[in-house]
Amino acid sequence: MLLSLSQWIQSIGFLAAIRESALVYPVIMTTHLSCIAIFGGMILMTDMRLLGLALTKYTVTEVVTGLRPWKRVGFVIMVAMGLLLGGAEAEKYYHIPYFWIKMTFLALVGVHALIFRPAVYNKTEEIDKAPMIPARAKAAAVLSLVIWTGVLTMGRLIGYYEGNKSGDAPVAELRVK
Amino acid sequence: MIAYDPTTNPLNNNEWSFPFLECIHILGFTLSIGTIALLDLRMLGLALQRHTSRELAKALAPWTLVGLAVMLISGPLIFSSDPNMYLRNLSFRFKMGALLLAIVYNYTIHRWAAMKEPAPAAGKLVSVVSLGLWISVVAGGLFIAFF
Numbered sequence: 001m002l003l004s005l006s007q008w009i010q011s012i013g014f015l016a017a018i019r020e021s022a023l024v025y026p027v028i029m030t031t032h033l034s035c036i037a038i039f040g041g042m043i044l045m046t047d048m049r050l051l052g053l054a055l056t057k058y059t060v061t062e063v064v065t066g067l068r069p070w071k072r073v074g075f076v077i078m079v080a081m082g083l084l085l086g087g088a089e090a091e092k093y094y095h096i097p098y099f100w101i102k103m104t105f106l107a108l109v110g111v112h113a114l115i116f117r118p119a120v121y122n123k124t125e126e127i128d129k130a131p132m133i134p135a136r137a138k139a140a141a142v143l144s145l146v147i148w149t150g151v152l153t154m155g156r157l158i159g160y161y162e163g164n165k166s167g168d169a170p171v172a173e174l175r176v177k
Numbered sequence: 178m179i180a181y182d183p184t185t186n187p188l189n190n191n192e193w194s195f196p197f198l199e200c201i202h203i204l205g206f207t208l209s210i211g212t213i214a215l216l217d218l219r220m221l222g223l224a225l226q227r228h229t230s231r232e233l234a235k236a237l238a239p240w241t242l243v244g245l246a247v248m249l250i251s252g253p254l255i256f257s258s259d260p261n262m263y264l265r266n267l268s269f270r271f272k273m274g275a276l277l278l279a280i281v282y283n284y285t286i287h288r289w290a291a292m293k294e295p296a297p298a299a300g301k302l303v304s305v306v307s308l309g310l311w312i313s314v315v316a317g318g319l320f321i322a323f324f
Contacts, residue, residue: 033315038214062227
């Protein structure tokens with residue numbers, strides 16, 4: 001059922017056009033990758049702040065609440081670009097295990113938020129008052145780093161699965177020859 | 178062209194080292210470009226307003242440097258997998274030009290604007306150029322696989 005759904009998705013006109021366009025596809029990927037750089041950097045710095053390793057002159061509240069709207073903007077753009085990229089090649093992606101592992105990691109991002117938003121991210125003022133950064137805040141940061149690194153790694157590996165027919169990584173093809 | 182046989186490179190002799198290096202490269206530029214972009218947003222008046230851009234610049238500088246170091250170690254290693262292909266590649270040449278400009282810009286004009294805090298309009302212009310330069314670097318890197 002998922003397979004036929006994926007075939008239907010990628011037959012949608014504008015998604016097929018993206019797949020077939022020499023320019024639109026890499027431009028969307030560039031947007032996706034630029035968002036990783038800019039907004040992924042914010043995730044990294046928030047985690048480093050929670051670990052007490054960076055931006056220590058800033059309160060946890062300042063970093064978490066100050067970057068939150070930007071992370072949301074980044075997340076929306078990134079997901080939108082991801083839907084275009086995945087949708088354009090839905091049937092191919094359906095067969096790529098890395099894609100499904102990536103989706104699992106993204107689901108874990110949601111689980112992480114469900115657990116740590118009430119315990120950490122919505123209690124930043126408490127954390128700022130505490131003499132030491134509580135262990136649960138550090139755990140949230142470490143798990144965030146692990147999960148997002150997983151998302152990134154699996155995302156990159158999608159381009160390596162089965163012969164790179166989309167032209168995803170000719171570099172890798174050259175390597176094989 | 179470089180007289181060198183890439184098949185002798187360990188990177189080309191196992192399946193995992195190349196994508197692994199790419200992931201390290203992406204993490205590296207996420208750290209460097211991410212911290213630079215954060216400072217740009219501060220200079221644009223859009224984030225972390227309670228402290229000055231000078232304070233933010235000082236706090237982020239070591240992280241930017243670590244990210245740049247990771248980028249500049251993993252990048253040349255990736256390049257070594259097939260130097261002649263990269264040297265012929267137009268996107269790669271564009272990327273190297275943009276990268277050189279972006280790094281020089283970051284440690285001259287960008288740093289000056291963050292530390293001296295000139296008129297807001299000047300700071301904003303400097304930030305927009307900075308974001309544009311770094312996105313060009315990312316674009317150049319991605320387009321290597323396409324053009």
